Amino acid sequence: MNVSVKMFFSFLVIGLTTMVCSKPVKSSAQHLETITVSYTESNEDFPNPERGFYRYSETSAGNFIPLDQDQLKEWRNGKKADGGNYSVKSTLVFRYYILNVFKDKPLSAAFLNSVKADFDIARKAGSKLIPRFTYTNASNAGNCPEGFICPPYGDAPKSIVLGHIAQLKDLFHNNADVIACVQMGFIGVWGEQYYTDHFGDASQNGSAGKLLDDNWRDRTDVLRALLEAVPADRMIQVRYPQLKQRFVYGIQALTSAAPLLDNEAFKGTDKARIGFHNDCLLASPDDYGTYEDYGNSSSVRRSDLAVLKEYKKKDSRFVVVGGETCTDDYSPQNDCAPAGIAQSELESLHYSFLNCAYNNDVNNDWQTGGCMEEIKKRLGYRFVLQSASFPKSLSAGQKMNFRIQLINRGYASCYNPRQVKIVLRNRTTGQQFSIDTDADPRAWYSGDIKLESDVTVPSTVTPGEYETFLFLPDKYGSIGNRSEYAVRLANNDTWESATGLNKLGIYLTIK
Template sequence: MKMKNILIIAAVLTCLLTSCSKKEIPMKSTSTGPVSVTYTESTEDIVNPERGFYQYAEIHASDYYPLDQATLAAYRTVHPIPDAKYSVSSSLVFLEYVLDSFKNAPLSADFLARLNNDCATARAAGVKLIPRFVYVNTTQTGSCPAGSICPPYGDASKAIVLGHIAQLKPYFQLNEDVIACVQLGLIGIYGEGYYTDYFGDASENAQGKLLDGNWNDRNEVIKAMLGVIPADRMLQVRYPQIKERYVYGISANVISAATSEDEAFTGTDKARIGLHNDCFLSGPNDVGTYVDYGNSATPLQDATSALRNFESYDSKYTVVGGETCDNSYSPQNDCGPTGTAQTEFAMFHYSFLNAQYNLSVNNDWVTGGCMDDIKSKLGYRLVLKNGSFPAQAAAGSQLEVTINLQNQGYASPFNPRPVQLLLRNQSGGKVTVIPFNTDIRKWYTGDVVLTEKLSLPGDLAAGTYDLLLNLPDKFASLSSRPEYSIRMANGDTWEPTTGYNKLNASLIIK
């Protein structure tokens, strides 16, 4: 035995002294265990689809000026806002169509064609739209109790409204890819459902509340709109009670149940109705946003606590956005710790806000030092933290992948889109797409973990592949456009020419 050990030692020493080749020395195989990657977070203000500060556009049917592609494309780059202390980059355009020529007539074929052309312009420019159709966006003074806003207000009858909704169906269906969500509009000045000639005037100018018939008429309009917009697009209404009275009936109380996680994103009417607050942070009840407007048997009364509670739960699963409107509610609408602006954004899961109004409110966030935080957190902000990936695998096998990330934004993405692992062959660049079984709309604020065993194609060629994460738009018309893909908030991961996020790992297929 001792002699055998001596012979082995002698053989090794001989090899060392005579420079034996590697073939003559037994070597251990390289480990094939998982490779861990850690990612660096970026502080960059990222322009991502369907979130952030939006730009405002207004088009009158009586004097139609179409959207301009160069203007829309420029919104995607950082640009100043006139009279503001801040600059933004925008992927969203709020588009208010004023149907002033059609208050007593059907929409014309020319007008409908122009709508489609505007969507084509938005598509070419790389932005998405938030359309709202209204009949009037001006007010008139008089001797009425409200003083500065007097009837007649200038909106249209229910019959006209329902006729127009039916005409708009092809527009919504054809252009779903560039429509982020739809705002109800149609009723009252600015389409906000308050000062209206036909759907119940709850102001001091008239009955001071809404009656059962008014609620029924409004619900009919909501039902019609939900029926013409695509099934996976949400409809925003102006007040939380509008949703309650639609979902639970015209006698529903203000403590009705909000959308639950089990109900979220199921395609039901309840799951598809969100909110646009056009007087965000303007006072305790945001100028009537959180008011119980009564019915035939009950009075108009304050319901701030109950309706804010409803919205705080409901908004986790539905789209919320809007604009500020009045700076008199200061310092409450300022940055923390004195103000509650950031807390309110988070509580109500805001995805977008008007970049151009109200500048007095918005400028205070620059002065107070929280504007950059708000800009980065509106909607979602997805940050890769770390990942674990196999170093090698065989074609047709299971690939176990773990990716840890965080959503640091106020909300999850509100529209569906694929989440894909890409394998790109380093020799030739062919890309293989493997879908994750996840719903990005449920990537709520906080930690998100993707852990899956993904099936590799049986015919996957041998070679070395780069691993990438892709979150493209769901529509073929946009899925290869980087402007419509989600960029992770990390350094050294984004590929601007492809819209892919590099995972900084590779896989050998044997």
């Protein structure tokens, strides 16, 4: 864990043309002639919202340095990773807010305004933030059992933490459009809920070496406050899987507690909103205590790697997962296949984003080992059009049945709500009509995706020939028409960069 800065899969390009039209066929269901188009897959690495390698940025309340809009745009367009031998195109920025001057008092209006300005800068740049608030990210060495980091650690008591979270509520709600997710933070050095003066020190420096019931209550109180302060359509990431279990099922919950099920996912409940960040991915067999049972007043601390990792594998299918590597000590296990398990780990735990600034002793090995390009493309979602079928002609106000077949090559689905629309554009006048579908790309998990729907062509559509598009915009009106915040499909020659629309290569006649 660094004090300043804290994934064999090839995509085949089939054929030379992007879209191949089949001859029209009769649809027995609607008695309408249909046209079907097939697509070729792109091998390009390109930016997409809320996924990929993120850029790291920090500022302290005592010396606030705002985000730089030009730098965020530069990161989005592609730039070499800090300390890396590879380049990335980043739509996400991890933003550390170090509350070093507010450990015993409320946040100032000036600080809150500075954070608001950061959100405004991110919005103008076409980026989203992953904010984490902490009171210290400095480790003080000394004469204690762990040596490299000793108490006092420098975080704040529960009463101060809860007060600060309450103060941040309006900021979270007013800027949810450019928040990808929020990391729990607040407790302990780096906001990682471990080395802490006030919430139970489970390290060798602590007298108990585990967490007691009161420690769990205090931690779950902070998580509850954060869930209440952050809008219901945004997730909170916690550092340790057991914290989610003990929040959801109580402080006596066993590590065998049940993960989320399909019918519970994306419901806006607390259980459905808690994801994970692993800040020591592939650092050791248990990722430096990530899969540890930290006990309680009546049980001992113990390793429970197999059970907790299996829980996280199942739960992570439905929640946001990200983090960073932190040491190369676990080489070759943390390398590319076949020597290492980097790709399989990222896939089984459904990673959406990783830090490109730390630890590049590990990340650089992925570049030299030949799996970095795969990891860059597969972090989060990567939706690929396979085929699409639409009626060749129909009338305004008529039901339109369409079928679109995709595949998600990524490690995960979308984790935030997102709209799916069919857009019709008149080839003569350029007038556009947008038709909502009931599809939810959060349920477009890795593998095959079938989008089939009956939608009604608006009665206001004038007769003429129309080009069709698939549009996956952000749900928030503030950025919903901006191409930087729309999902690009991984196909050749389908993306309209100016509009954020994905061309389907199908032309309809509206009578």
